[in-house]
Amino acid sequence: MLSISHASIITFWTLAVLFCIQPWFSRKNVLFGVVFPDAAVWQAPVPKRIIRRYIIGTGLAAVLLFIVWIVSFSRLERSISFNLAMAALLIGDSAFFVLANRQTRTYKKAVVPADRLTNKMIIDTTQSAHEPLMPLSWLLALLPLFLATIAVAIWGYPFMGSNIPTHYGLTGPDAWTHKSPLAVMQPLIFDVLLVIIILFTRRAPAAVKGNPNAAPGYALYRKWLNGLLILFGLVTELLFFLMELSLIRPIHTYLAPALTWVFPVLSSFTLLLIAFMAYLFFRMVRAKESSGPIFDNDRHWIWGLFYFNRSDPSLFIEKRIGIGYTVNMAHPIAWLILVGILAAVVISSIYH
Amino acid sequence: MQLSVDFHSEKPIYQQIRDGIVTGIASGTLQDGDPLPSVRALGMELGVNLHTVNKAYKLLQSEGFIEIQRSRGTQVKAGKTAQNAAEFLQTSGSALRAVLAEAMRRGIDRAVLHQMIDHFYDQLEGENHAKH
Numbered sequence: 001m002l003s004i005s006h007a008s009i010i011t012f013w014t015l016a017v018l019f020c021i022q023p024w025f026s027r028k029n030v031l032f033g034v035v036f037p038d039a040a041v042w043q044a045p046v047p048k049r050i051i052r053r054y055i056i057g058t059g060l061a062a063v064l065l066f067i068v069w070i071v072s073f074s075r076l077e078r079s080i081s082f083n084l085a086m087a088a089l090l091i092g093d094s095a096f097f098v099l100a101n102r103q104t105r106t107y108k109k110a111v112v113p114a115d116r117l118t119n120k121m122i123i124d125t126t127q128s129a130h131e132p133l134m135p136l137s138w139l140l141a142l143l144p145l146f147l148a149t150i151a152v153a154i155w156g157y158p159f160m161g162s163n164i165p166t167h168y169g170l171t172g173p174d175a176w177t178h179k180s181p182l183a184v185m186q187p188l189i190f191d192v193l194l195v196i197i198i199l200f201t202r203r204a205p206a207a208v209k210g211n212p213n214a215a216p217g218y219a220l221y222r223k224w225l226n227g228l229l230i231l232f233g234l235v236t237e238l239l240f241f242l243m244e245l246s247l248i249r250p251i252h253t254y255l256a257p258a259l260t261w262v263f264p265v266l267s268s269f270t271l272l273l274i275a276f277m278a279y280l281f282f283r284m285v286r287a288k289e290s291s292g293p294i295f296d297n298d299r300h301w302i303w304g305l306f307y308f309n310r311s312d313p314s315l316f317i318e319k320r321i322g323i324g325y326t327v328n329m330a331h332p333i334a335w336l337i338l339v340g341i342l343a344a345v346v347i348s349s350i351y352h
Numbered sequence: 353m354q355l356s357v358d359f360h361s362e363k364p365i366y367q368q369i370r371d372g373i374v375t376g377i378a379s380g381t382l383q384d385g386d387p388l389p390s391v392r393a394l395g396m397e398l399g400v401n402l403h404t405v406n407k408a409y410k411l412l413q414s415e416g417f418i419e420i421q422r423s424r425g426t427q428v429k430a431g432k433t434a435q436n437a438a439e440f441l442q443t444s445g446s447a448l449r450a451v452l453a454e455a456m457r458r459g460i461d462r463a464v465l466h467q468m469i470d471h472f473y474d475q476l477e478g479e480n481h482a483k484h
Contacts, residue, residue, distance in 0.1 A: 119358060119359045119360040120356050120357065120358045120359070121356065121357045121359070121397075121398050121399065122354050122355070122356045122357075123354070123355050123356075123394075123397050123398060124353070124354055124355075125353045125354075125355050125373075125376075125382075125386075125388055125389060125394075126353060126386070126387075128389040128393055128394065128397055129386075129387040129388060129389050129393075129425075130387075131393075203392070203393065203396050204396075205396055205397060205399065209397075209399070212354075297399075309399065311399065311400055311401045311404075312396075312399040312400070313392070313395045313396055313399075313400075313401060313402045314396045314399070
């Protein structure tokens with residue numbers, strides 16, 4: 001047990017706790033991905049029981065998995081045992097969520113009168129025409145570092161070593177591959193994906209709709225999130241730029257010492273951004289009360305987690321559970337973006 | 353102006369969008385030159401296919417209720433609501449006839465129908481005055 005790293009234990013328990021408190025990462029009139037007319041559902045006895053069971057279930061599952069992980073650890077390779085423990089936690093806790101989603105749906109059917117929710121969508125055309133949207137010009141902020149990284153990659157290529165780092169641990173690079181134009185350009189793929197995501201989430205609708213007051217202040221919140229994504233893009237671009245620069249041998253000697261503190265600083269800044277995102281969520285989403293007729297579109301939310309609606313042109317939509325956006329699974333292009341994200345993750349960790 | 357789309361209605365969605373905007377213009381809620389959301393924005397906000405919104409906008413444009421320009425986007429053209437009365441009666445007459453036929457089938461009295469029409473006319477006129 002002693003050889004299990006602190007970092008993996010912290011990651012495991014952070015994920016476990018996040019799963020336990022997941023129900024609170026939603027709008028006030030949403031419970032386990034099921035929409036209700038108002039926030040009163042959180043006070044009713046049956047939903048309270050469903051929440052309690054979910055917390056106990058996910059909590060016990062985490063403890064049990066942790067014990068199994070520790071016991072089986074010595075028999076498996078280090079990273080395999082960690083990945084297995086994380087995958088089991090993800091699947092186990094998701095199963096509890098799906099169960100809670102089903103119970104909540106049954107409760108809703110039995111208790112909420114049909115006329116409290118609507119099949120109508122009401123929008124305010126004046127409000128829509130003047131909606132605060134992230135200006136496209138903000139994306140220009142990402143251009144200089146992107147171009148600079150390409151320039152370094154092209155002009156610096158002949159001066160780079162024969163091995164290119166593909167993975168960086170806390171102590172610096174810990175995996176390499178042979179030098180190739182693709183390996184050198186690889187970090188830029190992430191930036192392109194990020195810009196695509198920002199473009200598609202710029203108009204992403206709220207997870208709860210029905211009337212202009214169904215998700216009050218949502219457009220501004222979305223603009224903030226887009227701004228944060230751009231900041232995150234700048235941080236990663238800076239990181240990639242420095243990484244690219246450090247590949248050039250003559251520069252590496254001077255840059256290597258600086259990189260040892262640049263990584264922790266940029267990682268801390270990213271953590272700060274995530275914390276700020278959570279703060280914005282609780283202030284601009286969770287704290288707001290929905291009012292007016294609420295559109296009942298649970299049928300488009302599979303298990304309350306995945307959105308599937310063929311007639312909705314949106315590729316991204318605000319998550320019903322958690323902070324950020326999810327894709328509309330009904331569109332093939334959404335699958336392509338998902339595959340792109342997964343491919344980027346896999347490519348970057350394949351040599352890990 | 354509030355635009356409403358009922359996903360369980362038998363009326364096609366494009367027709368609901370078209371009727372909603374025409375009602376807005378008739379009641380004065382939508383004024384000449386008021387901006388309307390783009391096809392994409394409206395489609396994404398309502399969660400309806402862009403072809404559907406496009407169909408509604410094209411219809412409104414052909415009827416002279418809105419103007420779609422690349423530079424200024426979509427705008428209301430209330431000044432010339434502008435189809436002439438005959439054309440309007442021709443296109444709307446059959447719809448009105450169908451409603452009357454249905455009302456008669458249900459045994460609704462002529463006076464009640466008159467009253468209803470007067471009521472809606474007054475209501476729209478009142479909203480129109482309030483705007484000016």
